[in-house]
Amino acid sequence: xxxxxxxxxxxxxxxxxxxxxxxxxxxxxxxxxxxxxxxxxxxxxxxxxxxxxxxxxxxxxxxxxxxxxxxxxxxxxxxxxxxxxxxxxxxxxxxxxxxxxxxxxxxxxxxxxxxxxxxxxxxxxxxxxxxxxxxxxxxxxxxxxxxxxxxxxxxxxxxxxxxxxxxxxxxxxxxxxxxxxxxxxxxxxxxxxxxxxxxxxxxxxxxxxxxxxxxxxxxxxxxxxxxxx
Amino acid sequence: xxxxxxxxxxxxxxxxxxxxxxxxxxxxxxxxxxxxxxxxxxxxxxxxxxxxxxxxxxxxxxxxxxxxxxxxxxxxxxxxxxxxxxxxxxxxxxxxxxxxxxxxxxxxxxxxxxxxxxxxxxxxxxxxxxxxxxxxxxxxxxxxxxxxxxxxxxxxxxxxxxxxxxxxxxxxxxxxxxxxxxxxxxxxxxxxxxxxxxxxxxxxxxxxxxxxxxxxxxxxxxxxxxxxx
Numbered sequence: 417x418x419x420x421x422x423x424x425x426x427x428x429x430x431x432x433x434x435x436x437x438x439x440x441x442x443x444x445x446x447x448x449x450x451x452x453x454x455x456x457x458x459x460x461x462x463x464x465x466x467x468x469x470x471x472x473x474x475x476x477x478x479x480x481x482x483x484x485x486x487x488x489x490x491x492x493x494x495x496x497x498x499x500x501x502x503x504x505x506x507x508x509x510x511x512x513x514x515x516x517x518x519x520x521x522x523x524x525x526x527x528x529x530x531x532x533x534x535x536x537x538x539x540x541x542x543x544x545x546x547x548x549x550x551x552x553x554x555x556x557x558x559x560x561x562x563x564x565x566x567x568x569x570x571x572x573x574x575x576x577x578x579x580x581x582x583x584x585x586x587x588x589x590x591x592x593x594x595x596x597x598x599x600x601x602x603x604x605x606x607x608x609x610x611x612x613x614x615x616x617x618x619x620x621x622x623x624x625x626x627x628x629x630x631x632x633x634x635x636x637x638x639x640x641x642x643x644x645x
Numbered sequence: 646x647x648x649x650x651x652x653x654x655x656x657x658x659x660x661x662x663x664x665x666x667x668x669x670x671x672x673x674x675x676x677x678x679x680x681x682x683x684x685x686x687x688x689x690x691x692x693x694x695x696x697x698x699x700x701x702x703x704x705x706x707x708x709x710x711x712x713x714x715x716x717x718x719x720x721x722x723x724x725x726x727x728x729x730x731x732x733x734x735x736x737x738x739x740x741x742x743x744x745x746x747x748x749x750x751x752x753x754x755x756x757x758x759x760x761x762x763x764x765x766x767x768x769x770x771x772x773x774x775x776x777x778x779x780x781x782x783x784x785x786x787x788x789x790x791x792x793x794x795x796x797x798x799x800x801x802x803x804x805x806x807x808x809x810x811x812x813x814x815x816x817x818x819x820x821x822x823x824x825x826x827x828x829x830x831x832x833x834x835x836x837x838x839x840x841x842x843x844x845x846x847x848x849x850x851x852x853x854x855x856x857x858x859x860x861x862x863x864x865x866x867x868x869x870x871x872x873x874x
Contacts, residue, residue, distance in 0.1 A: 426870050455685050455686070455768075456790075456797060457786075457793060481748070483796050484798065489796075507773060538765065538767060538768070539766065541769070541770065557686075557788065559686060560684075560686030564685055564686060566715040567712050567715050567717065567718075567766065568734070569715075570713070585788070585814070585818075589814075
């Protein structure tokens with residue numbers, strides 16, 4: 417077990433360096449970067465499409481689609497009007513800061529206002545890698561169960577916001593939203609939680625309004641900073 | 646990216662050594678080892694409980710519960726009559742052969758006939774680590790979507806059997822079992838696929854009968870081998 421720990425320490429030091437480089441880049445270029453993380457099938461692409469439909473009239477948005485293989489999601493996101501870069505991670509189970517930098521640099525110049533990284537579907541490893549994002553946004557979907565914060569605490573601890581997706585299926589599953597929220601807040605008292613259904617649209621307005629306010633504020637700050645240099 | 650690849654090669658060489666040690670152990674002791682892998686919330690624990698209810702009258706069964714944290718599943722499995730060892734993997738997103746060996750050696754002696762490793766909930770990383778099991782058994786659940794074989798091909802490629810769980814929820818999701826099976830067989834023509842609902846019990850009998858036949862045959866071979874030494 418010792419060797420694994422050592423290896424990870426090296427990887428994390430490298431990663432922190434690239435995450436700092438990412439923060440410099442997004443500050444200089446005035447970009448808001450969202451790292452979207454969730455298990456396979458939790459609804460990352462559907463949530464992104466809802467965000468695109470709401471915010472594309474106001475912002476240019478780029479999406480980095482990270483998958484081990486395939487480009488199903490890229491085609492979906494493209495059809496909603498985003499600029500898309502498909503990243504194949506091969507055997508890697510997460511995106512790190514260096515891979516994300518490579519992805520951002522493949523987007524058309526001038527870079528978009530918002531970049532959404534759709535991370536590899538995995539509730540575990542992506543939580544360990546800071547990609548230098550402005551927001552870590554996670555999704556838990558109702559069919560996964562309300563006990564997941566107990567079993568995979570890191571993801572719930574490091575995220576700034578959490579979406580509970582597929583609430584339209586709550587009657588089919590024994591998912592208690594209040595219990596889930598309580599478990600999450602025990603790990604992360606400041607997290608903002610948004611129950612939504614990307615399918616029916618329920619709860620999407622509250623999510624998108626909140627994202628809009630945060631993006632607007634952060635971009636104003638970044639862009640003022642850049643002008644005052 | 647170079648350094649990651651190198652690291653993984655080292656890890657894999659170590660792992661293969663421990664996987665070989667595991668094969669020796671299970672042959673010598675006459676144990677059938679199942680490595681059960683799936684995303685968080687796909688129903689690993691519920692499937693194990695169904696297997697326990699059906700096969701405990703015939704076999705002694707031990708379960709290794711691998712979680713990053715918590716012991717919810719251990720308590721559930723214990724209540725169905727299995728012997729249980731709880732393994733906390735900390736930040737590790739998968740079980741490797743060494744960790745699995747440590748788990749098996751914590752079970753009561755004489756060791757059980759069947760050991761089920763409930764791997765960490767993750768459709769990605771566990772697929773990369775051979776733990777020396779007799780069977781790699783994976784679960785995909787209906788809410789995750791029928792496109793997952795395209796996005797996470799390795800897990801579907803390395804598994805011997807696949808359970809499609811939560812088929813009782815098929816009407817709620819756009820999950821096409823035939824399309825899913827076609828995508829899986831393109832990667833892995835020999836895989837056996839079992840559509841089930843661990844909740845309602847649908848399809849469980851076919852799954853359990855098939856497991857029983859395979860376990861019976863393999864254990865007879867291992868135990869004859871041991872006697873003839």
